[in-house]
Amino acid sequence: MDRLWTPWRYSYVSRAEKGLRKGVPVELDAWVGDHACVFCNMIAAVEFAIASGMEAKQAEQAAHVVHRGSFCYICLNAYPYSTGHVMVVPYRHTDSLAALESAEAGEMMALAQSIERCLRAVYRPDGLNFGLNLGEAAGAGVANHIHLHGLPRWSGDTNFMTVLSETRVLPESLDVTWERLREAFGEA
Numbered sequence: 130m131d132r133l134w135t136p137w138r139y140s141y142v143s144r145a146e147k148g149l150r151k152g153v154p155v156e157l158d159a160w161v162g163d164h165a166c167v168f169c170n171m172i173a174a175v176e177f178a179i180a181s182g183m184e185a186k187q188a189e190q191a192a193h194v195v196h197r198g199s200f201c202y203i204c205l206n207a208y209p210y211s212t213g214h215v216m217v218v219p220y221r222h223t224d225s226l227a228a229l230e231s232a233e234a235g236e237m238m239a240l241a242q243s244i245e246r247c248l249r250a251v252y253r254p255d256g257l258n259f260g261l262n263l264g265e266a267a268g269a270g271v272a273n274h275i276h277l278h279g280l281p282r283w284s285g286d287t288n289f290m291t292v293l294s295e296t297r298v299l300p301e302s303l304d305v306t307w308e309r310l311r312e313a314f315g316e317a
């Protein structure tokens with residue numbers, strides 16, 4: 130019942146109950162807009178925080194954004210299938226890979242290459258998975274905004290399809306993963 134006595138909290142709870150502001154980290158809660166999309170919200174919150182005077186690194190860390198490119202950004206998966214699970218997300222809100230301009234698709238692939246280099250350097254995996262799930266039927270958790278997954282794999286790991294449906298026990302926090310990959314990207 131504390132909401133009766135804390136209007137600011139009621140406002141926050143009512144937004145949450147409507148499923149809004151997904152992707153906005155608590156530290157960036159001052160952000161007041163909503164695009165009803167986890168990926169659009171995430172990057173909008175970061176950009177709003179920076180425009181409002183927050184240091185870029187601090188804003189990116191709060192959202193676990195590893196890198197912001199010209200057309201795409203890289204962030205950690207908040208519900209990773211394995212340690213080091215990152216995603217390349219175009220700023221453009223689209224459910225279609227084919228809808229991307231060539232420069233957007235090109236940067237998406239270039240950032241995937243950078244991720245491969247970083248994941249190999251940081252985690253020394255036996256292999257890696259890279260790919261896109263287009264549509265809920267294909268396994269996309271967020272079907273309306275495409276995102277390219279990249280994650281390290283180790284021998285003896287379960288296969289990819291099994292991993293997709295499991296909650297994994299992770300040996301490393303997202304904050305630590307962000308620090309390590311950020312440094313590997315040369316943006317420490």
Ligand SMILES: [Zn+2]
Pocket residue numbers: 164166167168169170221222223273274
């Ligand atoms: Zn979006």
